[in-house]
Amino acid sequence: MSQSLTxxxxxxxxxxxxxxxxxxxxxxAETEEQLIATCTQLAATGKVDMLRAxxxxxxxxxxxxxxxxxxxxxxxxxxxxxxxxxxxxxxxTPKHVEDALAFDVDVLxxxxxxxxxxxxxxxxxxxxxxxxxxxxxxxxxxxxxELWLGAVERLAKVGxxxxxxxxxxxxxxxxxxxxNAPMWHLPIEMKRRLPELPIICDPSHICGNRTGLxxxxxxxxxxDFDGLMLESHIDPDNAWSDAKQQVTPQRLAELLDGLIWxxxxxxxxxxxxxxxxxxxxxxxxxxxxxxxxxxxxxxxxSIGTYKKENNITILQTxxxxxxxERGIQKGHKLGLTEDFIMKYFDAVHLESINRQNxxxxxx
Numbered sequence: 515m516s517q518s519l520t521x522x523x524x525x526x527x528x529x530x531x532x533x534x535x536x537x538x539x540x541x542x543a544e545t546e547e548q549l550i551a552t553c554t555q556l557a558a559t560g561k562v563d564m565l566r567a568x569x570x571x572x573x574x575x576x577x578x579x580x581x582x583x584x585x586x587x588x589x590x591x592x593x594x595x596x597x598x599x600x601x602x603x604x605x606x607t608p609k610h611v612e613d614a615l616a617f618d619v620d621v622l623x624x625x626x627x628x629x630x631x632x633x634x635x636x637x638x639x640x641x642x643x644x645x646x647x648x649x650x651x652x653x654x655x656x657x658x659x660e661l662w663l664g665a666v667e668r669l670a671k672v673g674x675x676x677x678x679x680x681x682x683x684x685x686x687x688x689x690x691x692x693x694n695a696p697m698w699h700l701p702i703e704m705k706r707r708l709p710e711l712p713i714i715c716d717p718s719h720i721c722g723n724r725t726g727l728x729x730x731x732x733x734x735x736x737x738d739f740d741g742l743m744l745e746s747h748i749d750p751d752n753a754w755s756d757a758k759q760q761v762t763p764q765r766l767a768e769l770l771d772g773l774i775w776x777x778x779x780x781x782x783x784x785x786x787x788x789x790x791x792x793x794x795x796x797x798x799x800x801x802x803x804x805x806x807x808x809x810x811x812x813x814x815x816s817i818g819t820y821k822k823e824n825n826i827t828i829l830q831t832x833x834x835x836x837x838x839e840r841g842i843q844k845g846h847k848l849g850l851t852e853d854f855i856m857k858y859f860d861a862v863h864l865e866s867i868n869r870q871n872x873x874x875x876x877x
Contacts, residue, residue: 529600529621530648530678530712532563534775535741537602537714538766539566541756542579543586550593552748555763557597561770564621565593565601566743570610571755572627579754587617594618602650606634608641615645623650626682626719629665630654639668648676652716653704657684657697662704666711679704679713680743681734683720693722693759696730698737705738714741718759724750727761728769738778744769810862811869818870828870834863 529535538556543549549567556562567590571581587603594601600620605611606628614622622642628634629652642649649669654661662679669677681701683694705713715734717727731742747753750760761769780786821828838859845855 528648528676529564530650530676533712533740534735535564535712535714536562536770537564537566537741537743538562538746538763540568540747540753541718541745541760542568542571542754543582543589544754546589546592548748549586549589550596552746552763553590553593553597553599555748556746556766557599559763559767561767562599563741565590565597565599566745567593567601567603568755569603569614570606572606572625584613587613587619590619591617594620605638608637611638611641611645615647621648621650623680624652624665626652626655630656630658630661632661632664632668635665635668639672639674642669642674643672645674646676647674648678649674650678650680650714652680652682653684653700655685657686657700659700659703663707666708677711678740679708679711680716681713681720681739682716682743692720692726694720696720696733698733701739702737712740714743715739716743718743718745718756721759722756723758724761724765727759728772731769732773735773735775738776742770807862811865814866814869815873818873821870822874828867828874837863 538561540549540552553565553567556565567586569581569586569590570583571579573580590601590603593599601618602621602623603610603614603619604625605614605622606625611622624635624638628638651662651665651669654665666677666679679701681696681704683692683696684700686695686697701713701715704711715731717730717734720730721727727744731744734742744766745756745760746763746766747757747760748762750757750762753760818828820826838856841855841859842852846852
C-alpha cells in the first residue's frame with residue numbers, strides 16, 4: 515500500500531473533525547437505567563463530545579458476557595435524545611451495521627478483533643457501501659500495520675470517506691505493565707502514512723486499569739493525537755465487563771481537567787527560529803551517526819571475510835554478550851535507557867550478521 519490512499523482519499527469531516535474529540539461511555543450497555551444515568555452524567559460534565567456503549571461484546575471464551583445485544587440500541591438512542599450528543603458503537607457483522615443504522619447511531623467503530631480479519635472487514639465494507647457515516651478503525655489485536663492499513667483501504671474503496679483511527683494498544687505475550695502494549699512507534703507510523711486521518715487514543719484498553727489512564731492519555735496528547743476514547747460507568751466496580759479500567763463520570767472530568775493540551779506548532783517567530791537551529795543540530799548529528807554506522811558495517815564485512823578464510827561461524831555468542839553488557843553500561847552513564855540500548859544493538863547486530871552472511875556466501 516502506498517503512503518496515502520491515492521484514488522479514494524478519506525478525509526475527516528463533521529463529527530470526526532473536532533480536536534480534541536472526547537468519546538466516553540460504559541464498556542457495555544447493561545440496563546437502560548445504567549446507560550442513561552452514565553450518559554446524562556457525562557453530558558453534564560461538559561467534557562464529552564460523543565457517547566459510546568458496547569452493545570455486542572466479542573469475548574475470549576463462551577459463557578462470558580457478550581453484550582446486551584440489539585435491545586440496548588433504543589437505550590443509546592434515548593441517551594442521544596436526552597443529551598443532544600452523538601453516539602458510537604462497535605460493529606463486527608453486517609447485521610450489527612444494519613441494526614446500528616436503524617437506531618440512528620452516528621458513528622461506527624470496528625474493533626481490534628475484527629480489524630485483524632480481512633474477511634470480516636470486507637463484509638463490513640460491503641454493508642457500508644453507499645452509506646454516509648463516519649467509521650473509526652481500531653488497530654488489530656497484534657502489531658501488524660498492514661492489516662490496519664488494509665482495513666482503511668477496504669472501507670475507502672467502497673466509498674466511506676469519513677474515516678478515523680483508534681489506537682488501543684497491541685496484545686503481547688508476557689506483558690505486565692499494560693493490558694495492551696501501546697507500542698507508540700506503530701500509531702506514529704500510521705500518522706506518517708495517513709496524515710489526513712484523525713487518530714484518537716483508547717487509554718482504557720491500553721491500561722486495563724484506572725491508575726495509568728492519565729499518563730497514557732497525556733502521552734498520546736504529547737504525540738499530537740486528535741482525541742481520546744475513555745470508558746466511564748456510574749458504578750465501575752460492579753460493571754459487567756472491564757470493571758478495572760472504567761471511571762465514574764466525575765472522575766473522568768477530573769482526569770480530563772488535569773491533562774495539558776498541546777499544539778502541533780506556533781507562529782511565534784522566536785520559537786520557530788530556535789527550533790530550526792536545534793533541528794539542524796539533530797540533522798548534523800544524524801549524518802554523523804549514519805556515517806559511523808556505515809564505517810562500522812565496513813569493518814563487519816572485513817570480519818566476515820576473515821571468518822570465511824578461517825572457516826569460523828558468524829555468530830559469536832560470548833562476543834555478542836560482551837557488546838551488550840558494554841553498551842548497556844556505557845549507555846547508562848550517558849542517560850540512555852537499557853531498553854533503547856537493547857533495541858539499538860539488536861538492529862545493528864542483525865545488519866552486521868546480514869552483511870557477514872553475504873560476504874561468507876559469495877561465490
